Amino acid sequence: MAVAAKAFQSWRARIAPDASVSELCRQADIxxxxxxxxxxxxxxxxxxxxxxxxxxxxxxxxxxxxxxDYGDLAEHTQPPAPAEYLSQVSPMDLLRLIVGRSDEIDCVGQPLSFALAPMPHRYSVRTWFDAVDPGDLRQSLAARTGVAPQNLSAQLSAGRLSTQLSVEAARISEVSLTSGLVVTGLLTPDEGGWRTDGRESALSHLPDSELILLARDWLDGLGKQLRRQEQDSSHDQTLWENLG
Structure with missing residues (x-):
């Protein structure tokens, strides 16, 4: 989603009244x-x-x-739910913690023995979307925005989500409106109101049983996604061979 050029010109005149377009671009590296x-x-x-x-x-x-289009963004910024923080832990870090707890290097409620991979990770958008989904998020989002369900699925499979869909998904799910902008990489976690240690805290307090179930669910979803990619790749290869 973009903003109207007229509104942008009015905004930039307020924040930098004496700056030319060239100066504005130079300052912002655009x-x-x-x-x-x-x-x-x-x-x-x-x-x-x-x-x-x-x-x-x-x-x-x-x-x-x-x-x-973003008038209520600041007003509806709130701390992420624990499930949102957990959605931004990469699958590999989940496995590291499982091994760490098995070897008694890591314990429930104690600081992690390793640093988490930076966010957003490769599957950030999809895992966040699933984490905030009240059960009918896809249908509600498609109905409210007019986006075709297949286009929404294509974006999620590709690990991306437009700004409009990110904000609207958060609004439907009643979570912070900045969360979707953080997981898509538009905003930094700090800009979006995410605690620096939020992921570590949520993960370290996760009981062993919930940790295993979370890893199972995410790995199952990852396996299905990789299988689809492999099938698509195989189909493309067969097509090229037939054309050749």
Whole structure:
């Protein structure tokens, strides 16, 4: 989702009234031609807004909240639920903790013996979406935004989600509206209101039984996704061989 060029021009005049477009782009490390094209099309990407906000030391959340489509972003920012923090732990880190607890290197309620991989990880979008899903998120999201269910599935399978869908999914699930923007990489965890040690805390307090079940569910989903990718790859290879 982009913001209207007219609204963007009004916003940038407020935050940097004396800055030219060239200066604005230089400060935000954006190509002038990129911003010029967006202005001509009448839509400026949210990525551009976020980069300019950071360059001028403005909270990206507060900056986006000044635009109509994101007016309630700051107001509905709240701490993530434990399930959201856990969704941002990579499958490999889950396995590391299982081994650590088996070897009694790690214990429930104690700090982890290893550093977690940075977020977002490869499967961040899909695992977050599943974690906040109240049961009918796909259907509700498709109905509310008009996106075709197959397009939504394609985005999730590819590990991405548009800004509009990220915010709307959070709104439907009644979680922080910034969460989807964090897991898609638009906002940093700190900008989105995520505790620095939130993932570690949620993971370290997870009982062994829940840890095993969580790893099982995620690995099962990962296996299905990899199987589909392998089947698609095999199909493509067969097609090329037939064409050749």
């Amino acid at each position: 190509k002038r031609s990129t911003l010029a094209q967006q202005l001509v099309r009448g839509k400026v990407s949210v990525e551009t807004v976020v980069r300019i906000a950071r360059a001028y030391r403005i909270s990206p959340v507060l900056a986006l909240s000044e635009f109509d």
